Amino acid sequence: MRLFRQLCSDGVPAASPHLRTTSSGRVLLSLLAAFLAIGAPSLAQEPPVDAVKRIAENGSRFEEERGRYTYRQSFDFYELGKTGAQLGSYREVRDVNFTTEGERTEEFVKGPTHRLKRLVMSEEDFRDLREVQPFVLTNDTAWRYELTYRGRETIGGRDCFVYLIEPRQVLQGQRMFDGQLWVDQENLQVVRAAGQPVPQHHSTSGSNLFASFTTDYALVDGEFLFPIRTYADDYLSFASGVQHVRYEIRFENYRRFSADATIRFRSTEIADPTN
Numbered sequence: 711m712r713l714f715r716q717l718c719s720d721g722v723p724a725a726s727p728h729l730r731t732t733s734s735g736r737v738l739l740s741l742l743a744a745f746l747a748i749g750a751p752s753l754a755q756e757p758p759v760d761a762v763k764r765i766a767e768n769g770s771r772f773e774e775e776r777g778r779y780t781y782r783q784s785f786d787f788y789e790l791g792k793t794g795a796q797l798g799s800y801r802e803v804r805d806v807n808f809t810t811e812g813e814r815t816e817e818f819v820k821g822p823t824h825r826l827k828r829l830v831m832s833e834e835d836f837r838d839l840r841e842v843q844p845f846v847l848t849n850d851t852a853w854r855y856e857l858t859y860r861g862r863e864t865i866g867g868r869d870c871f872v873y874l875i876e877p878r879q880v881l882q883g884q885r886m887f888d889g890q891l892w893v894d895q896e897n898l899q900v901v902r903a904a905g906q907p908v909p910q911h912h913s914t915s916g917s918n919l920f921a922s923f924t925t926d927y928a929l930v931d932g933e934f935l936f937p938i939r940t941y942a943d944d945y946l947s948f949a950s951g952v953q954h955v956r957y958e959i960r961f962e963n964y965r966r967f968s969a970d971a972t973i974r975f976r977s978t979e980i981a982d983p984t985n
Contacts, residue, residue: 757859757871757895764898765891766852772899772934773846777814779936780807781964784820785839787957789828794954798827808967828953832918837885838907843959844925844937845887845903847875854878854886862895865902866926869895880909889922899935902926912949919946921955930964937961 789798803820858874870892877886889905904924911918921944927935940959
């Protein structure tokens, strides 16, 4: 996102004071640690030693399999004011489909509709829609990332291994992911990815910033976890101030393509985000 209007900066809350280590304080600290441990990843069980390799192999299989599916992708982006009121928006809906010859195509069915007041969608924003959101770790990309096991959590009823994932190096022109992965401990497929596209760009002529996001994945056709929703609610800190943004990407109507069948999407009324 690039900014082209002067904004007002926001304040930063002060840090909380330290607790005193009296006997009552030690009890309080113990209770606080136990409470935090409920929501923190557990280190009780570690993943297989070849887990990262298998996650990447599953990602490659997923990418190949998803390439055989048609689906509808909608993208709604909003600029928000200090009170949370909507100031501007961008919207597009496209069908990812195949020609009768089996060639993969993308076709707009709504938009794109530009009604942004303060921000400009950049080339990197649209690249991220394809390369980072949703994120896929594959055999071809795994070497670019460092994965660190953090523990276990349950997401949507699935017991997951949690990994911190960081780029080893970001070269000029690359778009990469920096964040966390939640991986189903049974099938080693990604259940959730949360983080930020990188690099963020800062320069004297302006900034190109990208919101932190979360992508959730769900089972499709009984085997693979496909992305169903990416969402973000973040504050972008430009040199001239802070801009609140919110967006959602939905992936719907997954259908496996067959050369013997014609795929058609049902006609559905899609609400205008400015109404």
